[in-house]
Amino acid sequence: MSACLEIRSLSALLPNGQRVLRSVSLAVQPGEVRALVGESGAGKTMIGKALLGVLPKSVRIIEGEMLIEGEELSRLDAKARRTLIGARTALIPQDPLTALNRSRRIGPQMTDRLVRILGWSGERADKRIRQLLDEVQFRDPQRVLKCYPHELSGGMRQRVLIAAAFAAEPRLIVADEPTTALDVTVQKQILRLIAELQRDHGTAILFVTHDLGVVAKISQKVSVLYAGKVVEEADTAALFAAPQHPYTRALIAATPRYTDPYASLKPVDETVLAGLTAEIAAADKAWRPAHG
Amino acid sequence: MLVTLFGVAVVVFVVIRVAPGDPIAMMLPPGASDADIARLRALYGLDKTLVQQFFIWLAGVLHGDFGTSISLRQDVLGLVFNRLPATLELATVALLMAIAIGVTAAILGARSRGTAVEAGIDIASGATLSIPDFLWGLVLILLFGVLIPVFDISGRVSPQLDLPFVTQFYLVESILRLRFDLIWDLLKHMLMPAVALALPLAAIIAQLLKQSLKEVLDLDYVVLARVKGFSETQVILREALKNAALPTLTLVGVQFTFLIGGTVIVERLFSYEGLGNMAIDAVINRDLPLIQGIVLVFALLFVLVNLAVDMMYALLNPRLRHG
Amino acid sequence: MDEARTSRRGLSPRLWLAGGWLILALAAATFAPLIAPQDPLAQDLMLERLPPFWLDGAESGYWLGTDSLGRDLLSRLIFGGRIAFIVAFAAATSACLIGSALGLIAGYFGGWADRFISRIVDIWMAFPPVLFAILLVAVLGTGLSSVIIAIAVIDWTRFCRVIRAEAMSQARMDYVESARIAGYGRIGIMLREVLPNVLPSVVALLSLEMGIAVIVEAILSFVNLSISTDDPTWGSIIAEGRLSIHQAWWVLVFPLITLILTVLSFSQFGEGLKARFDPVLR
Numbered sequence: 001m002s003a004c005l006e007i008r009s010l011s012a013l014l015p016n017g018q019r020v021l022r023s024v025s026l027a028v029q030p031g032e033v034r035a036l037v038g039e040s041g042a043g044k045t046m047i048g049k050a051l052l053g054v055l056p057k058s059v060r061i062i063e064g065e066m067l068i069e070g071e072e073l074s075r076l077d078a079k080a081r082r083t084l085i086g087a088r089t090a091l092i093p094q095d096p097l098t099a100l101n102r103s104r105r106i107g108p109q110m111t112d113r114l115v116r117i118l119g120w121s122g123e124r125a126d127k128r129i130r131q132l133l134d135e136v137q138f139r140d141p142q143r144v145l146k147c148y149p150h151e152l153s154g155g156m157r158q159r160v161l162i163a164a165a166f167a168a169e170p171r172l173i174v175a176d177e178p179t180t181a182l183d184v185t186v187q188k189q190i191l192r193l194i195a196e197l198q199r200d201h202g203t204a205i206l207f208v209t210h211d212l213g214v215v216a217k218i219s220q221k222v223s224v225l226y227a228g229k230v231v232e233e234a235d236t237a238a239l240f241a242a243p244q245h246p247y248t249r250a251l252i253a254a255t256p257r258y259t260d261p262y263a264s265l266k267p268v269d270e271t272v273l274a275g276l277t278a279e280i281a282a283a284d285k286a287w288r289p290a291h292g
Numbered sequence: 293m294l295v296t297l298f299g300v301a302v303v304v305f306v307v308i309r310v311a312p313g314d315p316i317a318m319m320l321p322p323g324a325s326d327a328d329i330a331r332l333r334a335l336y337g338l339d340k341t342l343v344q345q346f347f348i349w350l351a352g353v354l355h356g357d358f359g360t361s362i363s364l365r366q367d368v369l370g371l372v373f374n375r376l377p378a379t380l381e382l383a384t385v386a387l388l389m390a391i392a393i394g395v396t397a398a399i400l401g402a403r404s405r406g407t408a409v410e411a412g413i414d415i416a417s418g419a420t421l422s423i424p425d426f427l428w429g430l431v432l433i434l435l436f437g438v439l440i441p442v443f444d445i446s447g448r449v450s451p452q453l454d455l456p457f458v459t460q461f462y463l464v465e466s467i468l469r470l471r472f473d474l475i476w477d478l479l480k481h482m483l484m485p486a487v488a489l490a491l492p493l494a495a496i497i498a499q500l501l502k503q504s505l506k507e508v509l510d511l512d513y514v515v516l517a518r519v520k521g522f523s524e525t526q527v528i529l530r531e532a533l534k535n536a537a538l539p540t541l542t543l544v545g546v547q548f549t550f551l552i553g554g555t556v557i558v559e560r561l562f563s564y565e566g567l568g569n570m571a572i573d574a575v576i577n578r579d580l581p582l583i584q585g586i587v588l589v590f591a592l593l594f595v596l597v598n599l600a601v602d603m604m605y606a607l608l609n610p611r612l613r614h615g
Numbered sequence: 616m617d618e619a620r621t622s623r624r625g626l627s628p629r630l631w632l633a634g635g636w637l638i639l640a641l642a643a644a645t646f647a648p649l650i651a652p653q654d655p656l657a658q659d660l661m662l663e664r665l666p667p668f669w670l671d672g673a674e675s676g677y678w679l680g681t682d683s684l685g686r687d688l689l690s691r692l693i694f695g696g697r698i699a700f701i702v703a704f705a706a707a708t709s710a711c712l713i714g715s716a717l718g719l720i721a722g723y724f725g726g727w728a729d730r731f732i733s734r735i736v737d738i739w740m741a742f743p744p745v746l747f748a749i750l751l752v753a754v755l756g757t758g759l760s761s762v763i764i765a766i767a768v769i770d771w772t773r774f775c776r777v778i779r780a781e782a783m784s785q786a787r788m789d790y791v792e793s794a795r796i797a798g799y800g801r802i803g804i805m806l807r808e809v810l811p812n813v814l815p816s817v818v819a820l821l822s823l824e825m826g827i828a829v830i831v832e833a834i835l836s837f838v839n840l841s842i843s844t845d846d847p848t849w850g851s852i853i854a855e856g857r858l859s860i861h862q863a864w865w866v867l868v869f870p871l872i873t874l875i876l877t878v879l880s881f882s883q884f885g886e887g888l889k890a891r892f893d894p895v896l897r
Contacts, residue, residue: 086521
């Protein structure tokens with residue numbers, strides 16, 4: 001059985017020639033949660049966007065392959081690719097405040113993919129969405145459907161977006177820092193909901209985050225990204241028990257523990273970063289694009 | 293708003309009364325006696341002081357009496373209502389065309405942002421915008437009236453046609469009566485003046501709407517819609533257009549008043565029997581009551597357009613709608 | 616950043632083209648008596664409706680043909696440019712001065728002065744401008760000064776609105792307050808701080824307004840209300856051309872091209888200057 005998602009040596013350039021992704025390879029197996037962890041600017045969001053075909057036009061992919069359930073995306077024409085992505089994947093976005101169209105009611109925004117892309121009847125889509133809203137613990141789904149986004153709180157909107165992501169039973173969900181923009185109290189609830197729905201629906205998730213605390217709670221596998229390069233890949237438990245790469249060790253040391261919040265935090269060691277940067281620069285020099 | 297209308301009335305009144313020419317002198321045959329002149333002056337109320345004249349006129353206006361046209365010797369209100377429908381139909385057709393052209397160009401430009409297509413639309417709209425309706429009218433007359441004579445370049449309707457209309461809204465009425473021959477004839481006359489009026493507005497819509505579409509297209513909810521599997525055109529039509537239209541709408545309202553103002557000269561250019569054409573004749577004939585009436589009606593139209601824009605803005609903005 | 620760079624790169628040629636045409640037209644108008652091949656007023660019924668030089672039946676010396684009274688079209692266009700440019704400069708400058716002064720007063724003093732001036736602007740905006748211009752010229756009597764006054768009286772609002780908005784935002788700034796406490800003249804400070812900020816917009820607007828003035832003059836000539844009927848103006852040639860459009864298309868085509876080029880040049884020249892001097896873009 002092929003992997004739900006497979007990325008093979010993906011590299012991308014910014015318009016100024018700077019490399020943002022450096023031969024990134026990773027795979028997500030069906031039903032598994034893989035965390036993609038790294039600092040801001042490491043390129044983790046870029047990977048999700050490249051996969052879903054929504055990279056900014058200025059970013060250019062120069063090599064690599066992306067496969068969703070064994071289908072190579074670049075071999076498909078634009079329409080087939082769109083349909084494939086729309087049918088088999090979904091996105092839980094970072095900021096629920098800007099991810100809903102303020103001039104449309106919640107209901108149509110949630111059902112439009114089911115009806116217009118997947119060809120469901122409106123009735124079936126409505127029923128499905130109500131069921132999902134129930135799963136994300138809205139007491140009155142019917143009322144939510146009639147609301148405009150500004151009538152809901154940030155946490156409620158994120159629950160709406162989670163429900164919409166799971167509604168079409170995608171095989172893979174890209175969760176792009178789904179808790180970062182929320183209050184700490186709401187973060188826990190949202191995380192729990194995603195974990196619950198993931199378990200119940202058996203959906204694979206590529207969970208993009210900068211927060212190792214979140215990684216520990218939700219994922220089975222982790223890829224650690226630094227400067228557009230995967231520096232370590234492991235089972236989550238193994239990574240926390242015995243981090244192999246110096247950057248991973250430094251990252252873990254810099255993360256607060258809920259069990260001991262007052263323990264002193266070590267910022268990521270400068271010498272570790274300097275070593276990494278030099279290593280990557282050397283690799284960049286030696287690197288030749290496979291084509292072009 | 294009422295203050296604006298009142299101000300317009302005062303300004304027109306004052307401007308006209310300080311005119312050196314005497315409208316009465318123009319009406320009478322040479323050699324009319326002083327007594328005749330005085331009698332006529334009294335008839336039109338011109339023997340009273342300026343302030344008196346103004347308030348007599350204003351009191352009349354409030355009762356729906358705009359006075360009597362000096363040159364046409366008819367009730368001003370009747371004359372205005374007789375011509376207003378022609379102008380309203382022309383302006384409406386022009387507005388619809390401007391929106392159709394402008395929105396299409398904006399969507400096309402936003403869809404292919406960063407390409408030669410967008411650059412082409414930018415250049416075309418920039419040039420179109422710089423050329424006013426008067427010149428567009430002349431260009432169109434040359435192109436489609438003389439070079440390839442497909443459209444009529446003067447009048448509102450072919451004079452030989454038998455007109456069954458009971459109102460002055462010829463186009464509306466012929467559509468309601470399903471008289472396709474008349475619709476075609478009216479459009480053949482109306483198309484070129486309407487295009488001349490529409491082009492500058494279309495260019496403004498194209499520029500503004502494209503700009504705000506491009507801003508909206510980078511927002512998260514649009515990205516989400518793309519991930520759902522919608523094509524770029526679908527994304528623009530379903531998600532982006534309505535939100536991008538809001539900032540454009542206010543400016544289009546102001547520009548539409550300019551379009552209405554432009555009907556004055558464009559109607560003249562195409563000998564289209566509307567309010568503006570009559571206004572120019574009224575000025576040339578120094579027909580004071582008629583000028584006042586027409587200018588006031590134009591000002592009223594402008595005020596109403598602004599009001600309509602405010603209302604549409606509230607209607608399109610759910611935040612305002614739900615408080 | 617990126618956009619500013621590209622727009623400026625694409626801008627230079629348009630600044631050159633627009634400026635080039637304006638200089639050419641202005642020079643032709645200035646030296647009209649020297650370069651016009653014929654007397655623009657001389658009628659000759661033997662020479663009526665001569666076509667332009669490349670068509671059969673053209674006479675040498677009448678490059679762009681003649682109108683229905685046998686007057687040389689090229690000479691009339693060159694002389695018509697004189698009035699066009701005089702009106703453009705005089706009317707636009709007057710409108711700019713009136714509008715800027717009122718805008719500055721409204722924006723700086725605020726309160727009742729602002730309310731009063733803004734109200735007048737509202738009233739002015741409720742007039743159809745072309746009808747207003749025709750009305751004013753009819754009242755003032757035809758003639759060059761009437762045309763200039765009419766345009767200035769109508770179009771000052773454009774300048775007023777821009778300057779008022781800028782002056783308002785400047786008046787709120789702290790340095791105006793501190794300068795006042797330090798005893799400097801308020802208006803002087805305002806002028807020093809407001810002018811550099813609005814100058815690019817005002818220059819663009821001024822150039823645009825010159826183009827508009829040329830059009831309004833043409834429209835007034837077209838309805839036979841501009842200068843005395845003898846003097847050739849672009850508008851009166853167009854009016855003549857509109858009448859004889861089926862017999863002599865060139866009488867309409869050439870003044871139309873001249874007008875379009877001039878109006879386009881004025882607006883593009885203004886935009887070009889604005890982009891060059893705008894501190895935000897630079």
